[in-house]
Amino acid sequence: MDTQNCFHCGLDIIKVEEIVFDEKKFCCNGCKTVYEIFSLNDLSCYYDFEKSPGATPQDIHGKYDFLDNESISSKLLEFQEDTTAIVSLSIPHIHCSSCIWILENLQRLQKGISSSQVNFPNKKVRITYNPELVSIKTIVYLLSSIGYEPYISLENYETGTANVDRSLTYKLGVAFFCFGNIMLLSFPEYFEVNEYWLDTYKPFFRWLIFVISLPAFFYSANGYYISAYKSIKSGMLNIDIPIALGIIVMFVRSTIDIVFDYGSGFFDSLTGLIFFMLLGKMFQIKTYSFLSFERDFKSYFPIAITRINSDASEESVPVYDIQKGDRLLIRNQELIPVDGILISESASIDYSFVTGEAIPITKKSGDKIFAGGKQIGKVIDMEVLHSVSQSYLTQLWSNDVFQKDVEQKHKNITDTISRYFTPILLLIAFASFAYWIFIDTVTAFNVFTSILIVACPCALALTAPFTMGNVLRILGKQKFYLKNALVIEQLAKVDTIVFDKTGTITTNKKSSISYEGTPLSGENLILVKNLLRASNHPLSRMLYDFLPECKRMKITDFEEITGKGIQATIDGKHLKIGSAFFVEKVEESAVMQTSVHIKIDGVYYGKYIFNNQYREGLDSLFRSLKGDYQIKVLSGDNDGEKTTLENILPKGTELVFNQKPEQKLEFIKKLQDEGKNVMMVGDGLNDAGALAQSNIGISISENVNVFSPACDAILEANEFQKLHYFLKLSKKAMKTIKMSFAISLIYNVVGLSFAITGHLMPLVAAIIMPLSTITIVSFVTVMSNYYAKSLK
Amino acid sequence: MSVIYLLISISIIIAIGFFIAFIRAVKTGQYDDDYTPSVRMLFDDELKVENPKPKQITEEKQN
Numbered sequence: 001m002d003t004q005n006c007f008h009c010g011l012d013i014i015k016v017e018e019i020v021f022d023e024k025k026f027c028c029n030g031c032k033t034v035y036e037i038f039s040l041n042d043l044s045c046y047y048d049f050e051k052s053p054g055a056t057p058q059d060i061h062g063k064y065d066f067l068d069n070e071s072i073s074s075k076l077l078e079f080q081e082d083t084t085a086i087v088s089l090s091i092p093h094i095h096c097s098s099c100i101w102i103l104e105n106l107q108r109l110q111k112g113i114s115s116s117q118v119n120f121p122n123k124k125v126r127i128t129y130n131p132e133l134v135s136i137k138t139i140v141y142l143l144s145s146i147g148y149e150p151y152i153s154l155e156n157y158e159t160g161t162a163n164v165d166r167s168l169t170y171k172l173g174v175a176f177f178c179f180g181n182i183m184l185l186s187f188p189e190y191f192e193v194n195e196y197w198l199d200t201y202k203p204f205f206r207w208l209i210f211v212i213s214l215p216a217f218f219y220s221a222n223g224y225y226i227s228a229y230k231s232i233k234s235g236m237l238n239i240d241i242p243i244a245l246g247i248i249v250m251f252v253r254s255t256i257d258i259v260f261d262y263g264s265g266f267f268d269s270l271t272g273l274i275f276f277m278l279l280g281k282m283f284q285i286k287t288y289s290f291l292s293f294e295r296d297f298k299s300y301f302p303i304a305i306t307r308i309n310s311d312a313s314e315e316s317v318p319v320y321d322i323q324k325g326d327r328l329l330i331r332n333q334e335l336i337p338v339d340g341i342l343i344s345e346s347a348s349i350d351y352s353f354v355t356g357e358a359i360p361i362t363k364k365s366g367d368k369i370f371a372g373g374k375q376i377g378k379v380i381d382m383e384v385l386h387s388v389s390q391s392y393l394t395q396l397w398s399n400d401v402f403q404k405d406v407e408q409k410h411k412n413i414t415d416t417i418s419r420y421f422t423p424i425l426l427l428i429a430f431a432s433f434a435y436w437i438f439i440d441t442v443t444a445f446n447v448f449t450s451i452l453i454v455a456c457p458c459a460l461a462l463t464a465p466f467t468m469g470n471v472l473r474i475l476g477k478q479k480f481y482l483k484n485a486l487v488i489e490q491l492a493k494v495d496t497i498v499f500d501k502t503g504t505i506t507t508n509k510k511s512s513i514s515y516e517g518t519p520l521s522g523e524n525l526i527l528v529k530n531l532l533r534a535s536n537h538p539l540s541r542m543l544y545d546f547l548p549e550c551k552r553m554k555i556t557d558f559e560e561i562t563g564k565g566i567q568a569t570i571d572g573k574h575l576k577i578g579s580a581f582f583v584e585k586v587e588e589s590a591v592m593q594t595s596v597h598i599k600i601d602g603v604y605y606g607k608y609i610f611n612n613q614y615r616e617g618l619d620s621l622f623r624s625l626k627g628d629y630q631i632k633v634l635s636g637d638n639d640g641e642k643t644t645l646e647n648i649l650p651k652g653t654e655l656v657f658n659q660k661p662e663q664k665l666e667f668i669k670k671l672q673d674e675g676k677n678v679m680m681v682g683d684g685l686n687d688a689g690a691l692a693q694s695n696i697g698i699s700i701s702e703n704v705n706v707f708s709p710a711c712d713a714i715l716e717a718n719e720f721q722k723l724h725y726f727l728k729l730s731k732k733a734m735k736t737i738k739m740s741f742a743i744s745l746i747y748n749v750v751g752l753s754f755a756i757t758g759h760l761m762p763l764v765a766a767i768i769m770p771l772s773t774i775t776i777v778s779f780v781t782v783m784s785n786y787y788a789k790s791l792k
Numbered sequence: 793m794s795v796i797y798l799l800i801s802i803s804i805i806i807a808i809g810f811f812i813a814f815i816r817a818v819k820t821g822q823y824d825d826d827y828t829p830s831v832r833m834l835f836d837d838e839l840k841v842e843n844p845k846p847k848q849i850t851e852e853k854q855n
Contacts, residue, residue: 097831104832120828169818177811181804201796208800 008035009147010052030056034146038102041109046102053098055147063331064144064152066304066316067137075303076136076152078126084114085131089150091143094123103148110134110142125150152303168285171220172278178216179271182209189264190763206258206265213267217251221274239418242425242457247274253449266453269765273458276773280465284472284485301337301371301388305330308381319388326384330375336382339391342367343381346564349373360539362564362579377560413489413737414464418457425455432756447755453765454751459744459772463737467780471733474788479716480726487712490696491730493677497625498668498690500682501635501645504700507615507717513546517598517606524600526550531575534558535566539596540577543608565596573601580607611644617721619648624724626650630676634659634667636686665689681715681723725791732787740780747772 004013007024008031019026022039026032034054038044046053067073079086093099100118103125107113112134116127125148127139143150185205221244228244231237247270254265304316306329314329319337322328327343330336336349348360351373360376363369369382371391429451436444468485475482482488499505520528530553532544558568565578576583576599583599594610625631632654633645639657646655656667668690671678680687680694683701691697691711699711700720715723751768817823 097834100828100831101835104835118828118832119825120831121825166818166823169823170815173811173814173818177807177814181807185800204797204800208804 005052006031007047008032008052008054009056010054011056028056030058030147033057037109037146043102043105043108046098048098049101050096050098053096055093057145057147058149063334064137064140065306066302067135067140069304069316069318072304072316072318073136080131083130083132084128085136086126086128087136087139088124088126089140089143089152090122090124091148091150092123093148094118094120094125099148102146106139106142109146110139113139153301168278168282171223172275172282175216175220175271175275175278178212178220179268179275181212182268182271185209185212186264186268186766190766203261209265209267210255210258213251213254213271216271216274217247220278221247224277236415237419237422238415239421239457239461242418242422242455243277243461246452246455246457249449249452253453266765269453269769272766272769276770277458277461280462280469283469284465285469302335305334305337322384322387324384324387328382328384330380330382332375332377332379334375336369336371336373336375337391338371338384338388339386340369340382340384342369343383344378347378347380348376350376413734414461417460417741421457421460425451428455428752428756450755451752454755454768455748457744457748458769459747459776460741462773462776463740463744463780466777467733467737467740467784470781470784471729471788474784475726475729478722478726479719480722481714483712487696488730488733490677490712491679491727492734494629494679494696494727496630496632496671496676497679497681498632498634498671498694500664500680500687500690501633501641502637503683504681504687505615505618505633507613507702513543514609514611515606516609517604520598520605524605526553527570527573527575527600528577528598530555530570531558531566531568531577534568535560539594539610540566542610543596546608575600614648615717615720621721621723622648622650622653625727628727632656632671634664634690636660636664661686661689665693668693682711728791729788732791733784736780736783736787739783740776743779744772744776 004025005011006013006027008026011027013025013027019029019032021032021035024035026035031054034057035044038046074080076089077085077087091103094103100120103118104116106116106125106127112132113127113129116125118125129136129139140150140152185208188205189202224240224244224247227238227240231241250266250270250273254267254270257263257265301319304318305322306314307317307322308314308327308329322338328338328340342363342365345365346362347369348362349369350360351370361373368385371388429448432451433444433448436447465485468488471488472482472485525547529544529547529550532540532547533552534555535541553570555568555570558566560566561578561582565576565582567574567576567578569575577596580595580597583597583604595607596610597607598605622631631650633649633656635655635657636659637657639655642655642657646653649655659667664687668678668680672693672695678694679696679698680690681698681700682688682691683699687697687699688710691699696713697711698713698715700715700717702717715726747768751765754764
């Protein structure tokens with residue numbers, strides 16, 4: 001135990017706050033309590049799997065009172081009966097094997113829980129419990145007390161049980177079953193030995209193969225028929241048309257072959273083709289199931305809120321039931337779900353979800369407060385002006401862009417190619433048919449069908465899924481999570497990049513702090529630091545971290561006045577830290593900046609100014625992007641930072657300030673109307689419209705497990721400077737696809753030359769098909785891995 | 793030689809048996825989460841900590 005890290009959560013221990021318990025060191029009381037709970041219940045194995053796996057439990061007093069309300073809590077349940085109930089809770093903290101272990105042993109911490117099961121990729125725990133013995137609220141409190149606070153939002157309210165779509169797994173299983181068995185049964189035919197017993201059993205083998213191929217043909221491949229039908233109906237020639245055509249022709253021809261005893265048919269190739277194409281589909285669907293790309297306001301908003309009734313009693317009500325004129329009680333750290341008017345004297349509200357700006361805004365009684373802000377500090381009262389769906393923030397979601405079907409938005413590269421491929425293929429087929437019909441009718445039909453079979457763009461259809469699936473994984477390892485494979489294509493097409501300012505190119509974790517005024521002596525600095533320690537205000541925390549380490553002192557008469565500042569007496573001196581108004585200082589210039597003023601024993605000293613801190617590697621990123629892309633910066637803020645920004649950004653970058661969410665959306669739309677392929681990089685909910693409107697919306701997130709607006713890709717903030725690398729890689733991915741298209745076309749040409757001359761034997765088909773598949777798949781995998789390494 | 797009918801029927805029946813097992817496994821959600829079970833299977837020993845000699849088991853694990 002020589003480390004200075006907390007035994008429970010692994011954070012650095014501040015010497016003075018260190019708590020030693022059971023020979024182990026803890027950073028705070030919360031961590032110690034969790035350890036105590038575990039060791040009392042013989043659950044200390046928790047610490048054996050992973051070093052310091054825990055999280056400090058947060059104070060949740062009163063936060064989950066709404067779970068007492070039967071109608072709300074029942075919405076969360078998956079299943080409910082007299083003595084059994086099942087609930088699925090999403091727990092963002094799940095991250096290691098210790099987490100799985102402790103959460104699956106919940107029944108030993110709480111009577112009434114019969115079992116619990118963790119789904120690690122989804123970061124969810126499914127708890128079966130007895131509602132007569134334990135309430136859901138108790139479970140939530142238990143989870144929170146051991147550092148696994150569940151995340152419950154408005155989203156949970158509507159989806160009790162989500163149905164999982166497993167059809168692709170079924171289809172793949174069916175196709176593999178058919179493919180494998182048919183391959184085995186086809187072996188005698190491959191060798192074409194004219195033995196007596198083989199000839200005798202030929203019909204039996206053939207009919208058996210026919211029967212086994214039916215499920216693959218009718219069930220596994222049905223996605224292709226549907227897609228082909230849809231694309232014909234909409235007049236767009238996509239890749240599924242030649243695929244479906246090839247499959248159907250293959251099946252019909254093979255059936256005729258065995259009915260009239262012409263040959264053994266192509267059932268092996270047919271099922272193999274279906275199997276490999278489904279495999280490609282499966283490979284492409286790499287989903288980051290713990291992330292959500294479809295989030296709207298619902299995943300941010302609380303499920304219930306405290307309403308103050310006319311008789312002054314408090315009651316938890318579902319957010320949707322809030323009416324205009326209701327009075328609401330908002331606690332510390334709660335999100336304001338609707339627009340309203342502040343009734344309490346003052347409040348400080350953190351709009352970082354909405355604007356990305358971390359520094360809270362102070363509101364006074366009678367001010368309008370908007371939905372999406374987080375309340376910091378004391379409990380406040382507010383009166384509702386609009387219901388949830390009519391609030392300023394939620395109205396953004398009624399914009400058309402959110403209704404669009406994303407799949408239909410873009411045409412992908414395979415479809416573009418098949419627009420030429422399909423007509424040419426049909427042309428060749430009919431031309432050779434016309435040629436052979438004058439020579440021999442039977443051969444003519446054979447040739448016609450052979451062409452359609454051989455040209456079935458199996459390899460073509462596999463190229464894109466395997467390349468993109470692979471690149472998707474490579475990017476995912478580097479903390480750049482894409483919604484689906486189509487996004488890679490879009491990334492490669494981008495020519496204009498629009499950045500949001502606050503929270504995107506600036507970080508809201510750090511601020512650069514500077515001091516202006518009479519220099520503070522070392523002693524005074526200690527006083528200031530000690531006073532700041534007592535305050536939970538974000539600015540205090542930032543300034544506290546900024547000031548050098550020092551010894552602890554006792555403070556008395558501490559008082560925090562919301563929206564103004566803090567004051568206390570330390571060592572006989574009276575300190576005031578806060579806004580200019582609070583220290584009775586008249587601000588001479590009205591420059592827009594965030595600052596904290598210091599006054600000690602009635603003497604004004606100076607102020608700390610908080611500037612936005614730009615992300616690391618920002619200027620080098622912009623410099624490298626500048627050559628290939630047009631860069632624009634949008635900001636919801638005033639133009640106070642214009643000159644600083646102009647210095648960082650390359651010349652000619654367009655800067656637009658004071659943009660409202662809808663204006664950002666319009667800005668993107670305008671660029672698109674000019675024919676640009678726009679990539680929007682944003683973070684907060686205020687960018688949600690722009691992210692949805694842009695060709696590709698990337699959301700920057702400090703913590704990918706928590707919040708990000710609906711988008712096409714989520715990028716972890718630390719990896720921001722790699723953006724250009726990701727763009728380059730996506731271009732290389734497209735290049736890989738084009739190269740392998742060329743290879744697969746060669747295979748098609750070889751196959752076609754067999755087919756046109758009327759020599760396509762089942763054996764030839766059975767060789768060409770897997771050979772092309774394997775070479776194509778290995779080619780694209782090797783190439784995309786090579787590019788991922790060489791570009792670095 | 794008609795034994796071949798019998799053999800092939802048996803092999804097909806066995807194959808179908810496995811196939812049904814697969815369908816069942818998918819249906820009960822065994823393919824939904826392919827990560828957690830791999831971790832979970834290593835846990836079983838720790839549950840015995842409840843028995844009189846909990847120390848020993850934890851020590852063994854650390855070795």
